Amino acid sequence: MFEKRTWIRLPRNVVVGHGVLGQTIEAVSELHLTGRPLVVSSPTPHDVAGKRVVAQFEDEGYDPSEIVIEEASFDAVQRVIDHASDIDAGFLLGVGGGKAIDITKMAADDLGLGFVSVPTAASHDGIVSGRGSVPEGDTRHSVAAEPPLAVIADTEVLAEAPWRLTTAGCADIISNYTAVRDWQLAHRLKNVHYSEYAGALSQMTAEMLVESADSIKQGLEESSWIVVKALVSSGVAMSIAGSSRPASGAEHLFSHQLDRLVPDGALHGHQVGVGSIMTEYLHSGQKGKWKDARDALAAIGAPTTADELGIDDETVIEALTTAHQIRDRYTVLGDGMSEEAAIEAATVTGVI
């Protein structure tokens, strides 16, 4: 008997374009969401978009409430859950970068409430994914969370955000190449389930972004359009897979470890980008495609070296040699790199 089952949860409405933040009420009422909206954001996103979202709900006679979180942590998730329970929220909107959106989707999951994703930066591919990424002690969890019912991505807001956030989003997508390679390796060596569709979609998303590099330019709102669509596509790949595997391999373990070692280090996307140069080298050797990864990152203006990340060489080596301990996810790092091998990989690729 055939017993396979899958449950792919995707957003119903993805609204992308100039000024669409002004259509928040329309997008929400189309979903038949009822009750009090709770707008969850972090400090800057609150100022650039959260306040406007709250004002729209007030004007339309809803009774919105808001909460601003500072960091991605289980404590922050609990604060949102408590606040939502106190005010008897009917649904949640996550307004911000990866941090605010992750916290909101995890709280919505716990509360059993609908959630709408309102990105203020094209900086990460968690915009539509049904996963939340949260550090805890020595580890970093990728937890199942409520995927958004709708995404409202205003390219005017995204284009006004600092350019480095957009290049971070591009780098998060470029890292899909190595994430998929790691996933395929884990499939071959450890019999980890591999989805051809999710793997192909993730890879194709990276290819299309790299091919569009010439159109991704600071000051062009169209760049935000291209990047946010790639971020949505990558999130869909994660939803098809039911895990973050299509978009998170060893380069992400490296970045998560950097977050532990240097809490106020570089942007997530920038760190995974530099990680992917080195893990591509580990996959394919000196004559392999690591130069393509580096050149693609350089073409959109993302960092390609430790120096450009603002992280010292020793920390890069420490992160590389310990990244495999972050979580139980088999990658090209295997059961760990020796210090000599890590120095070799980082030096050959010009990262240090």
Ligand SMILES: NC(=O)C1=CN([C@@H]2O[C@H](COP(=O)(O)OP(=O)(O)OC[C@H]3O[C@@H](n4cnc5c(N)ncnc54)[C@H](OP(=O)(O)O)[C@@H]3O)[C@@H](O)[C@H]2O)C=CC1
């Ligand atoms: N769940 C998933 O599938 C995925 C999750 N992630 C997670 O997402 C996080 C990374 O996302 P990222 O967006 O880089 O992180 P943040 O949410 O921390 O945002 C990065 C910075 O951008 C600021 N910011 C956001 N929007 C604007 C804006 N419009 N103008 C000016 N500044 C702005 C934030 O301000 P402020 O400090 O005020 O918040 C913050 O300082 C990581 O925690 C990562 O693990 C990443 C990819 C996938």
Ligand SMILES: O=C(CO)COP(=O)(O)O
């Ligand atoms: O950042 C991600 C995909 O880009 C997913 O994060 P995790 O590595 O925590 O699963």
Ligand SMILES: [Zn+2]
């Ligand atoms: Zn990522």
